[in-house]
Amino acid sequence: MINNQILGIDVGASGIKGAIVNVKTGELITERFRVPTPSPAKPKAVAKSVLTIVNHFKWKGLIGVGFPAVIQNGIAKTAANIDNKWIGTNVEKLLSKTTGCPVSVRNDADVAGIAELQFGAGKNKKGTIILITIGSGLGSAVFTDGVLLANSELGHLKFKGMIAEHYAADSIRKKMNLNWNEWGKRFNEYLQHLEFIFSPDLILLGGGSSKKFIKYKNLLKLDCEVIPAKLLNHAGIIGAACLASLNKNTLN
Numbered sequence: 001m002i003n004n005q006i007l008g009i010d011v012g013a014s015g016i017k018g019a020i021v022n023v024k025t026g027e028l029i030t031e032r033f034r035v036p037t038p039s040p041a042k043p044k045a046v047a048k049s050v051l052t053i054v055n056h057f058k059w060k061g062l063i064g065v066g067f068p069a070v071i072q073n074g075i076a077k078t079a080a081n082i083d084n085k086w087i088g089t090n091v092e093k094l095l096s097k098t099t100g101c102p103v104s105v106r107n108d109a110d111v112a113g114i115a116e117l118q119f120g121a122g123k124n125k126k127g128t129i130i131l132i133t134i135g136s137g138l139g140s141a142v143f144t145d146g147v148l149l150a151n152s153e154l155g156h157l158k159f160k161g162m163i164a165e166h167y168a169a170d171s172i173r174k175k176m177n178l179n180w181n182e183w184g185k186r187f188n189e190y191l192q193h194l195e196f197i198f199s200p201d202l203i204l205l206g207g208g209s210s211k212k213f214i215k216y217k218n219l220l221k222l223d224c225e226v227i228p229a230k231l232l233n234h235a236g237i238i239g240a241a242c243l244a245s246l247n248k249n250t251l252n
């Protein structure tokens with residue numbers, strides 16, 4: 001790893017974003033570069049887009065990737081907001097082969113949570129912290145005193161007779177044309193459910209809708225503190241890069 005630099009990449013339902021990150025400071029040391037997620041988002045097509053990002057930065061070195069699925073030992077186990085073809089695919093192997101670089105892959109919300117706890121709104125906070133990313137789906141990262149419970153997938157809890165993210169994700173707000181008040185009430189119910197199960201000390205909100213926090217913050221009636229994430233849409237990139245550096249030194 002040269003000068004603590006790692007390429008972080010965040011694979012999302014609509015865009016794939018990358019930047020070179022200083023993993024000691026959590027700073028992006030380049031502009032963020034974005035390519036649209038191919039449609040359909042099948043493995044080969046997405047791998048090609050990742051290669052476009054790697055080539056853009058002329059990158060040769062470690063790469064960390066946040067991916068919107070359960071990831072165990074590099075393999076995607078689910079595919080809620082990405083093509084079903086990913087299920088069973090070894091994402092780490094595919095991306096390492098395509099880019100010629102060593103690639104570490106983790107769930108996108110997990111890596112965003114890592115970044116927020118290290119450098120953002122969760123810095124120096126203790127206890128149980130839950131990050132919920134609000135976008136096409138609902139992503140989650142759960143920490144107890146800084147230790148991550150990987151692949152928590154709280155967006156897939158059964159809630160109101162359906163999958164929670166089908167009730168309260170931002171894509172549902174758009175699809176059903178809900179106003180912020182209507183959607184905020186749904187989201188509050190969902191967060192109250194999480195509070196009932198986990199009694200968190202802090203809930204962080206990330207993803208696109210965290211930027212609109214002001215529009216629904218008064219509807220959130222929880223005992224614990226709820227605050228928007230600080231690193232906004234950079235969290236996934238920064239956390240992915242940080243996890244890749246950890247993998248190199250301690251994990252696996």
Ligand code: BGC
Nearest residue numbers: 068069070080109137138139
């Ligand atoms: C996926 C999660 C992901 C989240 C946000 C959900 O549909 O199941 O793995 O973290 O979307 O992208």
